[in-house]
Amino acid sequence: MKHSYHCKICHKPGSIEIADDYCGNLANLLAGAVCDGCHDLIRRRARLEDYIGSRCMELARERLDGEERQKIQSGLEVALRKYAEVISQEFKKPKVDTDNAVQVLMESPAKYWLILRDYRDACSALVVH
Numbered sequence: 244m245k246h247s248y249h250c251k252i253c254h255k256p257g258s259i260e261i262a263d264d265y266c267g268n269l270a271n272l273l274a275g276a277v278c279d280g281c282h283d284l285i286r287r288r289a290r291l292e293d294y295i296g297s298r299c300m301e302l303a304r305e306r307l308d309g310e311e312r313q314k315i316q317s318g319l320e321v322a323l324r325k326y327a328e329v330i331s332q333e334f335k336k337p338k339v340d341t342d343n344a345v346q347v348l349m350e351s352p353a354k355y356w357l358i359l360r361d362y363r364d365a366c367s368a369l370v371v372h
């Protein structure tokens with residue numbers, strides 16, 4: 244039967260069809276439900292995080308010459324600009340400049356996950372007037 248829910252991210256109301264014989268925790272399932280638009284955003288975000296993570300691991304693991312590092316930096320700049328777009332839509336906040344995040348990633352690539360988290364936190368903490 245159909246169940247109504249509020250998207251976990253944008254809080255828009257929606258409804259989903261759940262089998263009557265579903266034996267999991269229905270309340271948990273509905274509390275975690277997201278609408279199609281937000282689902283797309285999450286997938287785009289995950290793909291970008293995968294890409295950024297794999298480039299950063301290359302930086303952290305391998306000895307690269309200046310040209311190779313430059314290539315990775317250009318890739319990170321493009322990925323971070325797309326990331327800024329996704330994060331600003333997700334949090335409904337203006338985009339946060341990514342130049343600093345790219346620099347920090349280049350300097351401490353092994354900490355990319357923390358750096359991306361700080362970036363998201365900075366964006367979500369923006370106060371919109």
Ligand SMILES: [Zn+2]
Nearest residue numbers: 250253278281
């Ligand atoms: Zn949503």
